[in-house]
Amino acid sequence: MKVLKLIFRNTFRHPLRAGLTILGLAIAVMAFAIIRTTVSSWYAGAQAASPNRLVTRSAVSLVFTLPIAYEEKISKIEGVTGISHAMWFGGIYVDPKNFFPQFAVDGDTYIDLYPEYIIAPEQMEDFLKQKNAVIIGRRLADRFGWSLGDQVRLTGTIFPGDWDFVIRGIYSGAEENTDETIWHMRYDYLDERMRTEMPGRAGQVGSFIVQIADPSQSAAISQQIDAMFENSSAETLTETEESFMLSFVSMASSIVTGLQIISVLVIGIILLVLGNTMAMTARERISEYAVMKTLGFRPLHVVGLIIGESLFIAALGGAMGLLVTFPIARLVQAAMADFFPVFKVEPITLVLAVLASFAVGLMAAVFPTLKAVRTPIVEGLRIID
Amino acid sequence: MPDTLVKLEGVYKSYWRDSLEIPVLHNIDFEIPKGEFLALMGPSGSGKTTLLNLIAGIDRPSRGRILVGQENVAELSESSLARWRSRIIGFIFQLYNLMPVLTAFENVELPLLLTRLNRRERRRQVETALGIVGLSDRMKHYPNQLSGGQEQRVAIARAIVTDPDLILADEPTGDLDKQSAEDIMELMTRLNQEFEKTIIMVTHDPRAAKRAHVVRHLDKGELEAA
Ligand SMILES: Nc1ncnc2c1ncn2[C@@H]1O[C@H](COP(=O)(O)OP(=O)(O)O)[C@@H](O)[C@H]1O
Ligand SMILES: [Mg+2]
Numbered sequence: 370m371k372v373l374k375l376i377f378r379n380t381f382r383h384p385l386r387a388g389l390t391i392l393g394l395a396i397a398v399m400a401f402a403i404i405r406t407t408v409s410s411w412y413a414g415a416q417a418a419s420p421n422r423l424v425t426r427s428a429v430s431l432v433f434t435l436p437i438a439y440e441e442k443i444s445k446i447e448g449v450t451g452i453s454h455a456m457w458f459g460g461i462y463v464d465p466k467n468f469f470p471q472f473a474v475d476g477d478t479y480i481d482l483y484p485e486y487i488i489a490p491e492q493m494e495d496f497l498k499q500k501n502a503v504i505i506g507r508r509l510a511d512r513f514g515w516s517l518g519d520q521v522r523l524t525g526t527i528f529p530g531d532w533d534f535v536i537r538g539i540y541s542g543a544e545e546n547t548d549e550t551i552w553h554m555r556y557d558y559l560d561e562r563m564r565t566e567m568p569g570r571a572g573q574v575g576s577f578i579v580q581i582a583d584p585s586q587s588a589a590i591s592q593q594i595d596a597m598f599e600n601s602s603a604e605t606l607t608e609t610e611e612s613f614m615l616s617f618v619s620m621a622s623s624i625v626t627g628l629q630i631i632s633v634l635v636i637g638i639i640l641l642v643l644g645n646t647m648a649m650t651a652r653e654r655i656s657e658y659a660v661m662k663t664l665g666f667r668p669l670h671v672v673g674l675i676i677g678e679s680l681f682i683a684a685l686g687g688a689m690g691l692l693v694t695f696p697i698a699r700l701v702q703a704a705m706a707d708f709f710p711v712f713k714v715e716p717i718t719l720v721l722a723v724l725a726s727f728a729v730g731l732m733a734a735v736f737p738t739l740k741a742v743r744t745p746i747v748e749g750l751r752i753i754d
Numbered sequence: 755m756p757d758t759l760v761k762l763e764g765v766y767k768s769y770w771r772d773s774l775e776i777p778v779l780h781n782i783d784f785e786i787p788k789g790e791f792l793a794l795m796g797p798s799g800s801g802k803t804t805l806l807n808l809i810a811g812i813d814r815p816s817r818g819r820i821l822v823g824q825e826n827v828a829e830l831s832e833s834s835l836a837r838w839r840s841r842i843i844g845f846i847f848q849l850y851n852l853m854p855v856l857t858a859f860e861n862v863e864l865p866l867l868l869t870r871l872n873r874r875e876r877r878r879q880v881e882t883a884l885g886i887v888g889l890s891d892r893m894k895h896y897p898n899q900l901s902g903g904q905e906q907r908v909a910i911a912r913a914i915v916t917d918p919d920l921i922l923a924d925e926p927t928g929d930l931d932k933q934s935a936e937d938i939m940e941l942m943t944r945l946n947q948e949f950e951k952t953i954i955m956v957t958h959d960p961r962a963a964k965r966a967h968v969v970r971h972l973d974k975g976e977l978e979a980a
Binding site for chain 1: 804807810812813832833836837839840841845847851853854855856860863864865867868912
């Protein structure tokens with residue numbers, strides 16, 4: 370097609386300018402995609418939550434604990450098909466910078482509630498046989514180069530003292546967004562030591578994980594659990610695993626909001642870059658468009674050329690930006706593994722980036738289009754470059 | 755008495771700058787018969803380009819009628835005017851005004867993209883037009899690879915490729931050396947005699963004007979008596 374050829378040649382009339390514009394767009398589109406991916410990764414944990422799990426914790430605050438005796442009572446509620454408990458351990462491995470989540474969990478019941486953790490049966494048996502055994506996620510093992518049988522010492526913060534462990538199991542996630550960075554130690558190991566060293570803190574757990582058969586019953590069952598302990602010395606707050614996880618995320622929500630604002634600003638920058646280039650071409654080509662109109666081309670033809678060129682540049686920049694997004698995302702994933710258990714560019718991010726490029730391509734053409742259409746032919750012919 | 759191709763009746767044109775009216779053409783009346791080769795002379799700023807633009811329908815008179823063939827150019831809508839122009843008018847500019855990103859062939863082909871001609875028919879017509887102006891061997895050259903005289907010949911090929919009735923040329927030799935100007939004038943004469951094109955040509959060059967059948971002078975927006 371002649372028209373496409375003309376658009377193509379117009380685009381690369383100033384190769385350096387076109388190249389810089391496309392590069393600018395590519396970088397901005399990539400930044401947009403990476404920022405969006407950062408935000409969605411922030412919520413990835415919550416997205417991986419199972420609708421079949423509820424979490425019961427202290428109504429006062431996350432740092433308050435609940436008596437383990439509640440477990441028996443909760444398990445009797447109709448619709449509850451499984452229950453276990455967990456306690457945040459918060460130990461340090463060598464240096465506080467080496468942060469990773471650690472939970473003391475019930476060996477017999479906890480892992481069963483997480484079908485998305487894939488672990489060899491014999492590793493599970495080993496975990497149950499030894500009190501200081503741990504099961505850790507694949508990515509955590511990779512991060513510190515740990516393998517089965519390794520001895521690891523953590524220094525307690527919430528629970529003082531040195532704690533020695535042996536790695537007996539390594540799980541991998543069944544889903545792409547399964548968190549593979551968690552350290553599971555045995556609750557009885559923690560509890561027995563507490564009983565002798567700090568008896569007041571024994572028999573306490575941070576949360577109960579309640580498995581339910583029917584997700585549509587989650588609200589009713591949550592209410593029932595909380596009602597059961599109302600007016601007791603340790604009132605409970607029960608919610609779905611998803612909203613439980615979101616309550617962590619929202620602690621940092623102002624950062625997330627900031628990132629979202631930046632991602633919108635980045636689109637604004639793309640618009641400025643392309644808008645500037647298109648405004649320059651509009652000025653330079655006024656006399657050419659006037660000549661075309663003299664030859665009998667109508668304003669719509671000229672508009673097509675301008676919008677076509679703007680969209681073409683936007684498409685090239687957008688495509689290049691998205692192409693580099695994937696390798697960059699992998700680099701970020703590698704560098705930020707401690708922060709983001711999952712760092713994956715989501716399809717919606719790609720769709721948004723494509724839509725944004727398209728919209729920017731159209732918007733950048735508005736001014737040149739108006740200028741070309743509104744300038745009378747004789748006016749355009751008078752302008753001599 | 756040959757048919758009249760162009761007829762101007764009481765054409766008045768002024769421009770407005772802020773709230774100041776600048777009269778450019780005063781009550782122009784004249785007729786140009788089919789097959790005429792007319793040279794329009796006059797000092798700079800006398801309104802020659804404006805007159806040409808009005809006849810081409812790329813500008814509108816403030817008052818008066820402009821008839822080209824059967825059409826009252828001043829009354830056509832913008833889009834019918836564009837269509838009419840692409841069939842009837844061939845325009846030649848002083849500075850050639852070729853598209854720099856298109857080859858000689860593609861520049862000449864440009865007006866044909868508005869017709870229903872297919873690729874092969876277009877190619878035949880472009881080759882014919884470039885043959886007439888003697889540039890068959892420069893078809894793949896870009897404007898910046900051509901001399902000024904060659905560029906103007908490409909522009910002439912572009913103006914005649916649609917086989918228009920009327921050719922309007924605004925100082926076609928104004929930017930050329932003597933020899934190139936001579937070649938262009940030779941070509942204009944051929945277009946008039948061999949291809950029977952009606953030509954209105956603005957020029958400053960008395961030697962160019964000598965090629966024309968008729969020379970008219972414009973001064974301060976008024977046409978001097980013939
Ligand atoms: N678009 C315009 N706005 C204001 N004045 C104009 C415009 N076009 C032409 N003129 C004025 O009209 C007069 C005639 O211009 P023009 O037709 O270009 O003269 P010529 O071609 O004979 O040199 C000049 O004084 C010029 O400044
Ligand atoms: Mg002039």
